Amino acid sequence: MEQENKINPFEDENPFEAEGFSEVKNDTAVTKCPACGANMVYLPGENCLYCEHCGTKQEIHSKSSEEMAFERLLKENNTWADETHVFRCENCGAKEVLDKNEFAKTCSFCGTTNIVETDELSGIKPNAIVPFKLSKDDACGIVKKWARKKLFAPKKFKKSVTPEDVKGVYNPAFSFDTATFSRYNGVLGKYYYRTRRVNGKTVQERYIKYFNVSGDYSMFFDDVLIQASTIINQKSLNKLQPFNTNDSNEYAQEFLSGFTASQYTKDGISCWEEAKVLIRQKLRSAILSQYTYDVVSSFNVSTECNNITYKYLLLPIYVGHCNWRKKLYNFFVNGFNGKVTGKTPVSPLKVFITVVVGLAVVSALGFLYSFFGG
Numbered sequence: 605m606e607q608e609n610k611i612n613p614f615e616d617e618n619p620f621e622a623e624g625f626s627e628v629k630n631d632t633a634v635t636k637c638p639a640c641g642a643n644m645v646y647l648p649g650e651n652c653l654y655c656e657h658c659g660t661k662q663e664i665h666s667k668s669s670e671e672m673a674f675e676r677l678l679k680e681n682n683t684w685a686d687e688t689h690v691f692r693c694e695n696c697g698a699k700e701v702l703d704k705n706e707f708a709k710t711c712s713f714c715g716t717t718n719i720v721e722t723d724e725l726s727g728i729k730p731n732a733i734v735p736f737k738l739s740k741d742d743a744c745g746i747v748k749k750w751a752r753k754k755l756f757a758p759k760k761f762k763k764s765v766t767p768e769d770v771k772g773v774y775n776p777a778f779s780f781d782t783a784t785f786s787r788y789n790g791v792l793g794k795y796y797y798r799t800r801r802v803n804g805k806t807v808q809e810r811y812i813k814y815f816n817v818s819g820d821y822s823m824f825f826d827d828v829l830i831q832a833s834t835i836i837n838q839k840s841l842n843k844l845q846p847f848n849t850n851d852s853n854e855y856a857q858e859f860l861s862g863f864t865a866s867q868y869t870k871d872g873i874s875c876w877e878e879a880k881v882l883i884r885q886k887l888r889s890a891i892l893s894q895y896t897y898d899v900v901s902s903f904n905v906s907t908e909c910n911n912i913t914y915k916y917l918l919l920p921i922y923v924g925h926c927n928w929r930k931k932l933y934n935f936f937v938n939g940f941n942g943k944v945t946g947k948t949p950v951s952p953l954k955v956f957i958t959v960v961v962g963l964a965v966v967s968a969l970g971f972l973y974s975f976f977g978g
């Protein structure tokens with residue numbers, strides 16, 4: 605492995621020297637193929653386990669997921685540690701949760717083999733999952749098409765683009781539902797203008813007319829989604845949305861077979877605090893949108909969140925990279941709907957030409973305007 609070629613998703617952390625990874629024995633029962641005894645893996649799109657050795661399929665019995673009452677989150681002790689263990693990448697710091705029977709060999713995020721098992725806990729057990737629907741091959745095909753459409757990517761890169769080390773990684777997230785009731789009051793202002801003659805010239809002057817607003821507002825929030833892991837930044841995740849959280853399945857361990865999950869870095873209560881910020885922002889703009897105004901002088905909203913329910917979900921994301929001139933470019937693919945986000949190399953020549961052409965167009969328009977219009 606060439607360390608210097610690997611990407612580091614956390615920019616301010618330095619890569620460590622490679623040390624290999626430790627393997628730990630365990631004796632938990634794996635889902636073995638009933639026909640040949642090999643380990644089975646989850647087959648995307650078919651809700652079943654699959655034997656890569658002999659092709660046997662076994663259906664996973666999982667209902668659609670249910671919303672959990674918020675009170676449960678406060679005393680949740682349904683541990684995931686019996687079924688999983690946590691690995692840490694010494695190169696980039698990513699932490700991944702694997703089925704007890706599986707061992708991480710390379711890091712899904714930076715591709716190095718510098719992975720160690722930790723004694724950290726995987727936290728509470730997810731109660732819902734959006735299973736992978738697309739296969740790894742589907743994801744690779746989608747990435748190739750996406751890269752070819754990149755305007756500033758070098759031509760040779762587009763022709764030869766090959767997604768490498770593509771892995772299915774579940775990203776943990778909390779989704780919240782709540783029925784909100786708000787009381788609000790405030791002072792809004794609307795502009796109006798008056799013209800006046802000053803020293804023989806007409807001048808327009810702007811004034812503000814203030815008015816009071818107050819009232820009640822009810823709004824139901826469905827599946828406010830908050831990421832519980834920071835390994836993929838929120839901006840990239842927003843580009844991959846939506847994740848169909850309303851059609852999620854009840855979590856079953858079989859879904860993790862052959863896949864990994866990112867370890868959560870935020871617990872349910874901190875995610876709920878973030879959700880409340882989002883909810884407040886949405887309520888504020890929903891209430892204000894009922895009025896015609898130009899300025900907000902003061903505005904207060906007090907909100908009750910009733911019937912709060914949550915799901916602790918795993919969201920399907922393919923993670924991989926493309927190699928171009930010994931540099932790696934990370935990409936992420938939504939394993940449910942195929943949306944892609946990521947980086948590709950940029951051809952300086954293409955950018956230069958575009959800037960020159962752009963400037964030429966602007967100055968040509970300027971010339972035409974001064975010639976004909978001005």
Ligand SMILES: [Zn+2]
Pocket residue numbers: 637638639640641642655656657658659660
């Ligand atoms: Zn088999």
Ligand SMILES: [Zn+2]
Pocket residue numbers: 693694695696697698711712713714715716
């Ligand atoms: Zn890593």
